[in-house]
Amino acid sequence: MPILECRNLTKNYGTVCALDGINLSIEPGRIVGLLGPNGSGKTTLIKLANGLLQPTSGEILIGGEAPSPKTHAIVSYLPERIALIDWMNVKQQLDFFQDFYPDFQREAAEQMLSHLSIPTAQTVKQMSKGTREKMQLILVMSRKAGLYLLDEPIGGVDPATRDYILHTIISNYNPEAAVIISTHLIADVENILDDVIFLNRGKIALQSSVDEIREKQGKSVDALFREVFKCWEN
Amino acid sequence: MLGKLMKHEFRATARLMLPLYLVIVALAAFTRVTNWVLEKNDNGILSLINGLFIFLFIVSLFASVIFAVVMMIYRFYKNLMTDQGYLMFTLPANIHELLWSKLFVSVIWFIGTVLVDILAGFIVTYESGMAANLFNGFRDLFSQLSTYYALNGTAFVLEAILAFLVTMLVGCLCFYAPISIGHSFANHKTLLSVVFFFVIQFVLRILNIFGFASLAQSFPETGPSAVPTQIVTLVHSAAWGYIAYELILGGILYFITWLMLRRHLNLQ
Numbered sequence: 001m002p003i004l005e006c007r008n009l010t011k012n013y014g015t016v017c018a019l020d021g022i023n024l025s026i027e028p029g030r031i032v033g034l035l036g037p038n039g040s041g042k043t044t045l046i047k048l049a050n051g052l053l054q055p056t057s058g059e060i061l062i063g064g065e066a067p068s069p070k071t072h073a074i075v076s077y078l079p080e081r082i083a084l085i086d087w088m089n090v091k092q093q094l095d096f097f098q099d100f101y102p103d104f105q106r107e108a109a110e111q112m113l114s115h116l117s118i119p120t121a122q123t124v125k126q127m128s129k130g131t132r133e134k135m136q137l138i139l140v141m142s143r144k145a146g147l148y149l150l151d152e153p154i155g156g157v158d159p160a161t162r163d164y165i166l167h168t169i170i171s172n173y174n175p176e177a178a179v180i181i182s183t184h185l186i187a188d189v190e191n192i193l194d195d196v197i198f199l200n201r202g203k204i205a206l207q208s209s210v211d212e213i214r215e216k217q218g219k220s221v222d223a224l225f226r227e228v229f230k231c232w233e234n
Numbered sequence: 235m236l237g238k239l240m241k242h243e244f245r246a247t248a249r250l251m252l253p254l255y256l257v258i259v260a261l262a263a264f265t266r267v268t269n270w271v272l273e274k275n276d277n278g279i280l281s282l283i284n285g286l287f288i289f290l291f292i293v294s295l296f297a298s299v300i301f302a303v304v305m306m307i308y309r310f311y312k313n314l315m316t317d318q319g320y321l322m323f324t325l326p327a328n329i330h331e332l333l334w335s336k337l338f339v340s341v342i343w344f345i346g347t348v349l350v351d352i353l354a355g356f357i358v359t360y361e362s363g364m365a366a367n368l369f370n371g372f373r374d375l376f377s378q379l380s381t382y383y384a385l386n387g388t389a390f391v392l393e394a395i396l397a398f399l400v401t402m403l404v405g406c407l408c409f410y411a412p413i414s415i416g417h418s419f420a421n422h423k424t425l426l427s428v429v430f431f432f433v434i435q436f437v438l439r440i441l442n443i444f445g446f447a448s449l450a451q452s453f454p455e456t457g458p459s460a461v462p463t464q465i466v467t468l469v470h471s472a473a474w475g476y477i478a479y480e481l482i483l484g485g486i487l488y489f490i491t492w493l494m495l496r497r498h499l500n501l502q
Contacts, residue, residue, distance in 0.1 A: 050324050052319075052501060054497055072327075073326040084318075085321070100326060100327075
């Protein structure tokens, strides 16, 4: 059974169409790049999968069910914004995740935090932007989830932090789960992807495995992306 | 899940409310001490300090109530409508649980604030035998009311408590509903929340006027000639009428809030 499935999924914001009749199916065990320029509908799709938005028409299913508290329990979501509770310190954040998510692996989180030398008494308010992003990623990746939805995990961070984030994702995700990484920084992520979905103006422009792109088209994902979206612009 | 949400809601609010309670009790104690010293040794500077403590104490009583209300509003806004909403709305909890955790904890802090203010009042004004006198006073009052009006004291107290609790819950929802409507729009969320607050208050005032008018018409004549049992019936009917009205109003505001968060959530 696909872990994520969209059937004729459409989302309009007033008169603006953010997603236009999307059909896709993602199987467990795959790392999928949700790629597209800004405003292509990536975040809208991820918000719909988390129940933060409601579809205008069509449906989105997580493990065969519409987004609900039950699906939230198997989805580990990294929003593009820092959603940590700012007055909490590191220990309190860990307590919070441990309380709400039975699949949260506290030891794994503590180990990753110790590598970063983040003091457990430090509050989110006292952290730098980069540390907050790392902290949020550590919490999300410390869950043994069925589906990881990572919205722009490497947007707006320096190259060293980017490497750290990608390393954390690869080293910690549940291999039986699917990972969806939304980004427009393709060159940085393409080495870890199994499949890619190109989104443009709310429509799927391409859905393929990375191997297929390399073998059949003889191009990197980044090169193909530039080509596809250049065509769209023309 | 509701229990866990309440636990974390308490953690988030207790770090502000408990120090506030401590300040109120400390101010009450200082006021009491300066009163006592002033009784023994009257002088200008002591009178000034005593006056200052009394002023601060009275301000703290009002401030505590205002603070509890502001915190109720701020927690709803900050925890659900800002970036923290991404975390809260993706927890394995439904919207009802999120809402009730905030409502219950807010009401508990309101009750706590009233109790701490009463305690502080006792600290400042306490005299030997005061508690016993107060208890006896209430007992006599109920005894007289029971004798003369055949009033069921227990029922009256229960009605008053229920009305108090329902009023506090509806009071929270009077803020939650407009904030959730205002934040369903793409822009000017805070401004629109304020606008919807006043729109809802305006509608409520109109409903109140019609409600009181129809209530007044539906009651029998209760002038000086009315028999005590009629007055008691009137009091009970008014209490239950008020509770029913608040429950209906609360139900509508709750539904609006739930609907906005469930169907029209629009986090930035």
